[in-house]
Amino acid sequence: MISMASTMTAQQTRSTAIDPRAEAAVEMIGVHKWYGEFHVLRDINLNVRRGERIVICGPSGSGKSTMIRCINRLEEHQKGRIVVNGTELTNDLKRIDEVRRDVGMVFQHFNLFPHLTILENCTLAPIWVKKMPKKDAEEIAMRYLTRVKIPEQANKYPGQLSGGQQQRVAIARSLCMNPKIMLFDEPTSALDPEMVKEVLDTMVGLAEEGMTMLCVTHEMGFARQVADRVIFMDYGQIVEMNTPDEFFKNPQHERTRQFLAQILH
Amino acid sequence: MTTAVDMRHYVRSDKIEASPPPTLSRGPLAWMRENLFSSPLNALLTLAVLYLLYVIIPPVVRFLFLDAVWTGTDRAACREDMVGHPVGACWAFVVEKINFFTYGSYPAPERWRVNIFFLLLAIGVGWLLWLRAPRRDLGAVYFFWVFPIASYILLTGGNADFGLGFWIKFAVVGLVLIGLLAGAASLLGTSIRTALIAAAAIVAAVGVTLAFIDWDFGLLPVPTSLWGGILVTLLVATVGIVFSLPFGILLALGRRSKLPILRLASVIFIEFVRGVPLITVLIMANTMLPLFLPPDTGVDRLVRPLVGTAIFASAYMAEVVRGGLQAMPKGQYEGAMSLGLNYPQMMVFIILPQALRIVIPGIVNTFIGLFKDTSLVSVVGIFDLIRAIESSRIDPNWAAPTISYTGYAFAALFYFIFCWGMSRYSIGVERRLAAGQTR
Numbered sequence: 001m002i003s004m005a006s007t008m009t010a011q012q013t014r015s016t017a018i019d020p021r022a023e024a025a026v027e028m029i030g031v032h033k034w035y036g037e038f039h040v041l042r043d044i045n046l047n048v049r050r051g052e053r054i055v056i057c058g059p060s061g062s063g064k065s066t067m068i069r070c071i072n073r074l075e076e077h078q079k080g081r082i083v084v085n086g087t088e089l090t091n092d093l094k095r096i097d098e099v100r101r102d103v104g105m106v107f108q109h110f111n112l113f114p115h116l117t118i119l120e121n122c123t124l125a126p127i128w129v130k131k132m133p134k135k136d137a138e139e140i141a142m143r144y145l146t147r148v149k150i151p152e153q154a155n156k157y158p159g160q161l162s163g164g165q166q167q168r169v170a171i172a173r174s175l176c177m178n179p180k181i182m183l184f185d186e187p188t189s190a191l192d193p194e195m196v197k198e199v200l201d202t203m204v205g206l207a208e209e210g211m212t213m214l215c216v217t218h219e220m221g222f223a224r225q226v227a228d229r230v231i232f233m234d235y236g237q238i239v240e241m242n243t244p245d246e247f248f249k250n251p252q253h254e255r256t257r258q259f260l261a262q263i264l265h
Numbered sequence: 266m267t268t269a270v271d272m273r274h275y276v277r278s279d280k281i282e283a284s285p286p287p288t289l290s291r292g293p294l295a296w297m298r299e300n301l302f303s304s305p306l307n308a309l310l311t312l313a314v315l316y317l318l319y320v321i322i323p324p325v326v327r328f329l330f331l332d333a334v335w336t337g338t339d340r341a342a343c344r345e346d347m348v349g350h351p352v353g354a355c356w357a358f359v360v361e362k363i364n365f366f367t368y369g370s371y372p373a374p375e376r377w378r379v380n381i382f383f384l385l386l387a388i389g390v391g392w393l394l395w396l397r398a399p400r401r402d403l404g405a406v407y408f409f410w411v412f413p414i415a416s417y418i419l420l421t422g423g424n425a426d427f428g429l430g431f432w433i434k435f436a437v438v439g440l441v442l443i444g445l446l447a448g449a450a451s452l453l454g455t456s457i458r459t460a461l462i463a464a465a466a467i468v469a470a471v472g473v474t475l476a477f478i479d480w481d482f483g484l485l486p487v488p489t490s491l492w493g494g495i496l497v498t499l500l501v502a503t504v505g506i507v508f509s510l511p512f513g514i515l516l517a518l519g520r521r522s523k524l525p526i527l528r529l530a531s532v533i534f535i536e537f538v539r540g541v542p543l544i545t546v547l548i549m550a551n552t553m554l555p556l557f558l559p560p561d562t563g564v565d566r567l568v569r570p571l572v573g574t575a576i577f578a579s580a581y582m583a584e585v586v587r588g589g590l591q592a593m594p595k596g597q598y599e600g601a602m603s604l605g606l607n608y609p610q611m612m613v614f615i616i617l618p619q620a621l622r623i624v625i626p627g628i629v630n631t632f633i634g635l636f637k638d639t640s641l642v643s644v645v646g647i648f649d650l651i652r653a654i655e656s657s658r659i660d661p662n663w664a665a666p667t668i669s670y671t672g673y674a675f676a677a678l679f680y681f682i683f684c685w686g687m688s689r690y691s692i693g694v695e696r697r698l699a700a701g702q703t704r
């Protein structure tokens with residue numbers, strides 16, 4: 001009873017509370033994955049509703065990256081079902097393309113294309129995947145580059161930008177495809193401390209606009225500020241899942257308590 | 266203030282202005298002392314190299330220039346016993362034979378056609394290689410479509426005279442192809458209109474090409490058996506270079522493909538072709554190519570070694586390109602895939618431009634090797650530059666002791682100029698790319 005009540009208040013304090021009946025953006029049902037003999041994902045069940053912000057944490061090697069990479073099929077799952085925006089991921093290439101068009105991803109190491117300018121990085125996919133005219137694509141790209149506060153870098157190459165700027169370009173590049181879901185895989189962990197904030201601010205902005213987000217991160221301040229749910233993973237399993245308030249104040253599982261004790265000091 | 270002070274607390278109060286570096290010693294003497302004689306070992310090496318240069322350079326200069334004979338009409342000019350002083354290179358021989366070296370036995374009144382071919386080739390190469398040239402897309406169309414057709418017509422005389430039956434067959438095949446593509450499009454659920462336009466464009470391009478080849482331009486036909494010299498060397502090298510890169514890329518992609526059949530086929534092809542000497546490939550192409558094709562399609566004598574060199578170079582190119590592909594970080598593939606690019610788009614826009622850039626030195630190395638290997642086509646009876654020199658140097662009219670050396674020196678100079686040009690160009694491109702962007 002008590003925990004229910006506090007869940008309610010936590011939800012109400014958020015500007016955009018998630019309607020529990022909102023459509024599912026990502027459904028993972030009994031998902032398993034193996035790398036050879038190694039069982040990386042074990043019975044993952046997760047339902048992400050549209051507009052929901054999920055933060056995933058857990059020790060290194062626990063399968064966080066693998067899990068979110070299954071959502072846009074950078075990794076293939078071997079058992080269970082994954083449905084993204086109503087499209088089930090199978091070996092059908094057409095469906096995979098469809099899902100990838102709707103799901104943006106931001107990586108730890110940015111993965112910008114070093115041989116293209118910032119603007120070209122942002123317009124390539126809209127032009128070739130969405131068949132958008134070049135002019136429109138550039139206009140949209142400039143809009144998002146302005147949003148991440150680096151329009152003046154448009155004609156530089158990625159190698160000429162700082163890490164934080166590169167990561168913001170990576171976010172803008174994904175946004176140019178107008179995705180319905182954004183995946184973040186430790187977007188700030190390759191950055192110098194003073195650049196972390198500029199990237200997190202961008203992500204908070206996105207969250208406030210109602211983007212569906214799944215974010216692997218150990219930035220617990222960010223989790224507290226924007227997450228609707230925090231997921232803790234270990235040994236390829238979801239060990240605990242709760243609202244941030246409950247998760248940090250009152251962790252239930254032994255492993256979660258150990259982990260939090262380590263990262264929160 | 267010059268001694269180091271052991272301090273526990275320190276806060277800088279003044280700012281040190283930037284100052285120029287301490288004056289470096291200048292002047293040739295100082296430079297030599299620093300760079301050539303800085304240590305006993307260095308001094309020894311310098312002296313050894315100077316001695317080597319002293320041994321090598323003067324005789325070479327004497328042979329090539331000082332004692333060389335520049336004018337003359339026959340062996341009398343180049344024989345020591347006739348002119349009465351030591352004779353070096355007999356450039357008069359090269360001057361007299363230069364037409365033969367350039368065109369082989371191509372009929373003299375028709376040689377202007379070969380000259381136009383050289384000019385067209387130079388234009389195409391320049392257009393493509395000059396990175397800031399205008400309309401390089403048109404340049405590619407020119408080099409890969411207009412130039413081959415024009416060269417074919419110019420050099421052979423065109424006028425293939427296909428006959429009506431051929432054109433009827435072509436029309437039927439073309440219509441069937443268009444129909445098939447449209448059918449495939451409707452099956453795959455893609456736009457039928459796009460498929461129709463694409464198919465019609467392909468058929469039209471092939472048709473126009475064939476029509477040009479068929480057309481009688483009134484040029485005297487010149488069989489390939491008369492072609493020779495630099496013409497053939499450049500032709501074989503150009504065809505080899507132009508085909509080896511795209512085929513090499515396809516083979517490299519095939520070798521990394523997830524489809525086992527494709528991968529196996531690529532591996533077998535690459536390993537087999539790389540595992541046998543070029544001479545073997547050439548001889549096989551010469552004798553076996555006609556066996557694979559229907560008996561009535563006589564494969565031209567010159568086409569066989571062209572196919573052989575192209576195949577051989579592709580296998581090497583494939584491995585060079587594969588090296589570049591392997592150097593690409595996984596993140597580049599993932600970045601491209603996460604944006605929804607499909608495999609061809611990812612390869613063409615993201616992976617290949619970067620992978621090929623990494624292996625420019627290897628690609629140019631393969632080109633240079635290929636360029637020199639073209640001299641092996643003489644083994645299967647093709648009259649390239651080396652063969653032309655070989656057959657001229659035994660001309661009794663020019664029987665003189667230094668004739669052979671002169672001929673080989675000319676060949677060396679020719680090959681060196683082209684290979685050195687390629688090498689310089691690749692260095693220039695690498696520098697430009699390095700300046701353009703850093704990782």
Ligand SMILES: Nc1ncnc2c1ncn2[C@@H]1O[C@H](COP(=O)(O)OP(=O)(O)OP(=O)(O)O)[C@@H](O)[C@H]1O
Nearest residue numbers: 035036038040058059060061062063064065066067
């Ligand atoms: N391609 C692969 N082949 C084999 N094993 C892999 C592969 N990729 C990951 N693994 C293993 O799978 C496990 C989970 O990896 P994953 O990258 O999902 O961990 P993670 O939770 O993201 O860790 P981190 O916090 O270090 O990024 C790890 O033990 C890793 O060694």
Ligand SMILES: [Mg+2]
Nearest residue numbers: 064065066186
């Ligand atoms: Mg990870």
